């Protein structure tokens with residue numbers, strides 16, 4: 001029996017969860033080795049998490065790690081074979097990494113995490129400064145879904161995994177839950193992802209149907 005994939009990073013982390021979901025999709029066993037980004041044990045050269053050990057390799061940068069897992073262990077099932085659809089899926093992964101994660105994480109998700117789990121006062125200024133941009137971005141995603149199905153036109157792909165995981169953190173905050181609920185198509189797509197076996201198996205400990213207020 002092969003060794004479980006070892007994922008070095010926090011137990012609650014967007015990018016750790018993306019690796020966990022793809023391991024589930026590929027039928028690979030996986031363990032999180034709790035490692036904060038700022039720990040001396042963290043071996044990422046740019047101080048990020050996760051770092052991953054699998055197949056005798058040390059890997060980092062989530063998109064490249066999950067592409068490897070899917071290609072080597074899942075027949076590439078999460079990467080569309082049609083070149084145009086592959087490009088669409090890659091575009092949405094790029095959007096999730098470059099624009100959505102920084103906007104959501106710094107503007108909404110981290111203030112709630114620091115408030116709820118580190119006992120800091122809720123940074124309402126940072127949240128209120130970020131909300132217009134977040135609302136505009138949620139509307140953009142929703143309109144794209146209504147227009148041509150956006151990333152969902154590829155069938156279930158890696159894009160769904162990145163986008164769902166990034167958006168799930170938002171949905172677990174009160175402002176984010178309210179914002180997503182106002183959208184036309186996003187809530188249904190979120191629900192479909194939420195009930196997928198790989199997503200359900202990797203739910204964060206605080207996911208009990210409530211928001212992170």
Ligand SMILES: N[C@@H](CCC(=O)N[C@@H](CS)C(=O)NCC(=O)O)C(=O)O
Pocket residue numbers: 013014015016037047048049050060061062063
């Ligand atoms: N480009 C990295 C980004 C990973 C990332 O931003 N991880 C977050 C946690 S989900 C992190 O390391 N945050 C800590 C920090 O930026 O100091 C990847 O794709 O793996």
